[in-house]
Amino acid sequence: MTSKRCCTRQGEAQDWWEAFEYGRPANAPPITWQEFRENFRSYHILEGLIELKQGEFHALKQGFMSVVEYRDKFTQLSRYAPKEVADDADKQHLFLNGLYDGLQLQLMSNTYPNFQTLVNRTIVIDNKRKEMEVKKRRLQG
Template identity: 75%
Template structure:
């Protein structure tokens, strides 16, 4: 399983961590509640502080937090929208240039997750 997540040195590390957690939880066939419980249990330090504030900010009678809510709000807080837009632009401008085919393929795969609509239009 992915390791404990304590802070965001590089905002894209937050996305990498979230994707790794989600992959493992899907393999384990966890339900929505189990996904949120497991992922939130892996948060420590400043990221745990975010989670506690997030929970306290919800009304007492609010329904349980869904995995989709957790994922979207985690990303919105830890990965600034402008950064995602920069990665989308980097993807759109990607050219092989002096990269080997393998390097280009890896860079394409890395950046394509930030521009899923562009990738879908490419097929």
């Protein structure tokens, strides 16, 4: 009964896995995570969709998103361009280029040891900018 519930819950993924295992030679080495991931992606994620998401990733700009929303969208879409964000410096460069100009300008003059440090600094600077805008509006009003 456990086996039947497992298969029912898994549906198409279970069917794919069983077909994948069946298609391998009996004496094949254990399946690595990389092998599983590549085969699963090639079967379930259409190449055209990946290309569309890569294009969306390259066109991504912060716009009206908060830094956290932008970071989340950047992270989500970067999954479709893994080679372009494999190197931390490249990942930082792409993230920085998508930020609005004023924030980019403030961050460009520094070097950050890693992507997370850049994101943290971006949040702090953007928050300070927002505080200053609120003070400015109060003074003007």
